[in-house]
Amino acid sequence: MATVSMTVNGKVVAEVVEDRTLLVDYIREHLRLTGTHVGCDTSQCGACVVHVNGKAVKSCTMLAAAADGAEVTTIEGVANGDLHPMQKAFNDNHGLQCGFCTPGMIMSGIDMVNRYKAEGKTLDEAAIRAELEGNICRCTGYHNIVKSISQAAGEM
Amino acid sequence: MQNTTYHKASSAADAAAKLSGAEDGALLAGGQTLIPTMKQRLAAPSDLVDISGVEEMRGITVSGSTVTIGAMTTHAEVASNAELRSICPGIADLAGHIGDPAVRHRGTLGGSVANNDPAADYPAAMLALGATIKTDKREIAADDFFQGMFSTALDEGEMIVSVSFEAPAKGAYAKFPNPASRYAMCGVFVAQGAGGVRVAVTGAGDDGVFRSADMEDALSGSFSAEALDNVSVSADGMLSDIHGDAAYRANLVKVMAKRAVAAAG
Numbered sequence: 001m002a003t004v005s006m007t008v009n010g011k012v013v014a015e016v017v018e019d020r021t022l023l024v025d026y027i028r029e030h031l032r033l034t035g036t037h038v039g040c041d042t043s044q045c046g047a048c049v050v051h052v053n054g055k056a057v058k059s060c061t062m063l064a065a066a067a068d069g070a071e072v073t074t075i076e077g078v079a080n081g082d083l084h085p086m087q088k089a090f091n092d093n094h095g096l097q098c099g100f101c102t103p104g105m106i107m108s109g110i111d112m113v114n115r116y117k118a119e120g121k122t123l124d125e126a127a128i129r130a131e132l133e134g135n136i137c138r139c140t141g142y143h144n145i146v147k148s149i150s151q152a153a154g155e156m
Numbered sequence: 157m158q159n160t161t162y163h164k165a166s167s168a169a170d171a172a173a174k175l176s177g178a179e180d181g182a183l184l185a186g187g188q189t190l191i192p193t194m195k196q197r198l199a200a201p202s203d204l205v206d207i208s209g210v211e212e213m214r215g216i217t218v219s220g221s222t223v224t225i226g227a228m229t230t231h232a233e234v235a236s237n238a239e240l241r242s243i244c245p246g247i248a249d250l251a252g253h254i255g256d257p258a259v260r261h262r263g264t265l266g267g268s269v270a271n272n273d274p275a276a277d278y279p280a281a282m283l284a285l286g287a288t289i290k291t292d293k294r295e296i297a298a299d300d301f302f303q304g305m306f307s308t309a310l311d312e313g314e315m316i317v318s319v320s321f322e323a324p325a326k327g328a329y330a331k332f333p334n335p336a337s338r339y340a341m342c343g344v345f346v347a348q349g350a351g352g353v354r355v356a357v358t359g360a361g362d363d364g365v366f367r368s369a370d371m372e373d374a375l376s377g378s379f380s381a382e383a384l385d386n387v388s389v390s391a392d393g394m395l396s397d398i399h400g401d402a403a404y405r406a407n408l409v410k411v412m413a414k415r416a417v418a419a420a421g
Contacts, residue, residue, distance in 0.1 A: 002162060018159070020157045020160050041195070042192055042195070043258075043259065052261075055232075056257060057261050058258045058262075063184075063187070063204075063206075065162040066162075066164075066187070115257075133257070133338070134255065134256025135256075
């Protein structure tokens with residue numbers, strides 16, 4: 001067992017967990033932040049994407065202990081009073097159907113916009129589609145997800 | 157998830173000490189292969205020694221034409237390093253097409269090289285660039301390092317600290333990814349440097365990454381895609397599975413090699 005401490009959505013948390021605890025289980029089962037989903041549990045689908053120290057990672061493929069001391073942001077932490085521009089864009093563009101993949105899509109969307117802005121690159125439609133490589137949606141066919149991220153990229 | 161005991165290493169020496177003290181320990185780099193493997197119960201290390209945060213094993217330095225990349229440098233860092241991209245765009249492009257963006261934020265060069273998956277991308281780059289693999293004990297030439305599928309020259313408990321190579325005059329990687337997994341069904345890295353032309357193939361061979369002497373000879377005469385037109389690639393020794401049979405992969409080797417040469421310019 002290990003005491004794992006980190007800052008999640010701006011709040012310092014500490015839990016005693018088994019060493020083998022995955023970050024996604026720490027977030028869902030110990031912190032009860034169930035917006036982060038487990039889809040495939042094999043790092044293919046991206047439903048579990050959260051930000052660790054500002055970077056998108058698959059929380060099903062990282063140990064909670066490895067995130068000790070890190071700043072973690074989950075889907076619950078992106079809105080600041082009002083919806084985050086990425087959340088609003090998914091709403092505006094009907095960027096979801098069943099919604100299961102949406103938390104991961106939004107976390108990946110924010111990450112890609114931040115990276116492209118930092119590097120001064122243009123996030124066009126082709127780039128968004130390539131960047132969504134690790135996020136699977138079985139409902140939408142992706143078109144409205146791409147539109148949503150494109151809209152948010154212009155507003156962030 | 158398989159039960160295990162987790163340790164965070166503060167330095168390479170600390171990692172070596174913690175590993176030697178474990179009953180059946182394993183090094184944990186980015187974990188993008190090891191954690192899924194443990195979930196499937198295909199690996200069951202008693203202890204994990206996390207080296208991903210060891211500073212002395214991170215970072216990229218370019219000194220003249222010599223490139224050194226720390227073993228714990230992530231794929232995202234290799235892909236986005238402007239200095240590296242300007243001197244050796246082939247390896248930056250390769251890193252930018254491993255897995256997906258989230259995987260690239262965690263996965264490391266050293267983890268990939270040490271694992272030597274037969275469909276991994278980095279082994280092809282290391283072999284084609286004639287890289288030197290520096291461990292906590294010695295330096296190993298890439299030609300001696302890769303010893304067949306999932307097999308390397310690393311001894312028990314030996315740890316990769318960094319890799320270094322001379323940036324080639326020309327070099328590029330072309331990959332045909334499996335449409336589902338994105339692992340290479342065939343990936344070819346070509347490099348033309350001071351030591352001549354080197355061609356390394358991953359994803360296609362049934363015993364891991366290999367060099368193609370026939371292609372190297374043809375490209376030494378003329379470094380152009382057309383120079384490969386008359387090279388025949390045998391289906392012997394190629395992987396054969398539901399994604400593609402040996403003849404298909406042999407053909408892919410030639411097609412990817414030609415694309416890599418064209419991309420190298």
